[in-house]
Amino acid sequence: MDTNESTGIPFAEGPPSREWLSLAAICLDTESGAALRQLVEGTPFLRLQAEVQSYLAEEDASLTWTQPPGPDICLIDFDRDRAKASITAERIHERLPGTALFAISSQSQPDLIIEGMRCGCSEYLIKPVGGEQLWKAVARVGVRKRERHAPVSGQVLTFLGAKGGAGATTITTHLAALLAKCCSRKTLLIDLHPGCGEAALFLGLTEHQYHFYELVENVDRLDSELLQSFVLHHSSGLDVLPAPEIKDRVRDVLPESVGQAVAFLRTKYEFVLIDCSPGLTNQNLAVITHSDHVYIITVAEVAALRNVARLLDYFTRREFGQDKVDVIVNRHNAKNNVITDAQIEKAIRKKVFWNVPNHYQQVIQTINAGDPSAQLSNSAVARSLLSWAEALGGKPEAQAEKKKWGRYFLGLFGDKG
Numbered sequence: 001m002d003t004n005e006s007t008g009i010p011f012a013e014g015p016p017s018r019e020w021l022s023l024a025a026i027c028l029d030t031e032s033g034a035a036l037r038q039l040v041e042g043t044p045f046l047r048l049q050a051e052v053q054s055y056l057a058e059e060d061a062s063l064t065w066t067q068p069p070g071p072d073i074c075l076i077d078f079d080r081d082r083a084k085a086s087i088t089a090e091r092i093h094e095r096l097p098g099t100a101l102f103a104i105s106s107q108s109q110p111d112l113i114i115e116g117m118r119c120g121c122s123e124y125l126i127k128p129v130g131g132e133q134l135w136k137a138v139a140r141v142g143v144r145k146r147e148r149h150a151p152v153s154g155q156v157l158t159f160l161g162a163k164g165g166a167g168a169t170t171i172t173t174h175l176a177a178l179l180a181k182c183c184s185r186k187t188l189l190i191d192l193h194p195g196c197g198e199a200a201l202f203l204g205l206t207e208h209q210y211h212f213y214e215l216v217e218n219v220d221r222l223d224s225e226l227l228q229s230f231v232l233h234h235s236s237g238l239d240v241l242p243a244p245e246i247k248d249r250v251r252d253v254l255p256e257s258v259g260q261a262v263a264f265l266r267t268k269y270e271f272v273l274i275d276c277s278p279g280l281t282n283q284n285l286a287v288i289t290h291s292d293h294v295y296i297i298t299v300a301e302v303a304a305l306r307n308v309a310r311l312l313d314y315f316t317r318r319e320f321g322q323d324k325v326d327v328i329v330n331r332h333n334a335k336n337n338v339i340t341d342a343q344i345e346k347a348i349r350k351k352v353f354w355n356v357p358n359h360y361q362q363v364i365q366t367i368n369a370g371d372p373s374a375q376l377s378n379s380a381v382a383r384s385l386l387s388w389a390e391a392l393g394g395k396p397e398a399q400a401e402k403k404k405w406g407r408y409f410l411g412l413f414g415d416k417g
């Protein structure tokens, strides 16, 4: 049996496992330490991975238990030295974003609790710890871990404009609402713009309390319940995580945390559509890594097509797989294109996947009405995107059901055709 690096306390046997929750304790006082050990001993799926009696210094980065992915839970006693405890929490939060941090303290003033939360703690437990309070906090992490490791179900589709104004937001909002409404697919739209995204606005959702980056900041305590408190519900059935407003303070979020949030969200939705700002920013790259498919939205203009060619080159160099990237020509005008379809495909050295027709009035009308799925009779753009949505999310059973009812009604009216 291995022994603990600092105290000689034996490790639990065997390697870390998905079924276990591993814990580390830092500077716990005697009573809290005893309560924790009692909980671990009485709970088969808990393992005490490390128990140390000093706060984490820079050089401790080499300790085995501080290597990613780290323990599932790290309990830090804040009473011995608050400043050092905060630095320890920040260090662990930055280095091990998947580790849930519990602050333990006998002090319960609100400003101290907020301070604990700010340095990355998802729980603030008041002494004496133990019993139900500790058990419930640990159980919450267990539920989140299970949800995170739930079998991957959803598809993550990322939409990247070749340049600003190419139509990425228009296309993403249309497709997402159509997947939700017309294909009955559980769909989430994420607006990844770091500020001033327009996806929620295009869907008539002008009021929101939270944005996507706040959800990412809370990724270590993300579960279904927290998610529900963040998403906006659109009349089409679509859920939306909007972008921050100008006035919203956005802290620097780690690209790994963005990736972790997307990985969780795909376990909750059948489709996760992500509207990106143009360019290969760190955030965009983080979601692209977790994407099943990337759609580059362009218009038939020289500058945009040049960017498409560059993006495709980039994806080839990074071995992202040409089959996972498609190019969409928006505002396509079959009759009056200055640059022809053949010239486009020659310039980008790839077949165009979808042409979306150019109808400015219709698109503006849809934005004003706020629901692309309610505009099918008025909008050739929405109808074009419905065909794409059906190709992506049309459920064969649903189609069969429709045909069955179609036959039933024809039968009623005497047409046995």
Ligand SMILES: Nc1ncnc2c1ncn2[C@@H]1O[C@H](COP(=O)(O)OP(=O)(O)O)[C@@H](O)[C@H]1O
Binding pocket: 161, 163, 164, 165, 166, 167, 168, 169, 170, 171, 198, 330, 331, 332, 356, 357, 358, 359, 360, 361, 363, 364, 381
């Ligand atoms: N298929 C289309 N036909 C006509 N106008 C469009 C079409 N798609 C987008 N637009 C218009 O182009 C402008 C930019 O679209 P937007 O979706 O905001 O681009 P992006 O998100 O790439 O910056 C908007 O005014 C929108 O109404």
Ligand SMILES: [Mg+2]
Binding pocket: 168, 169, 170, 198
């Ligand atoms: Mg946009």
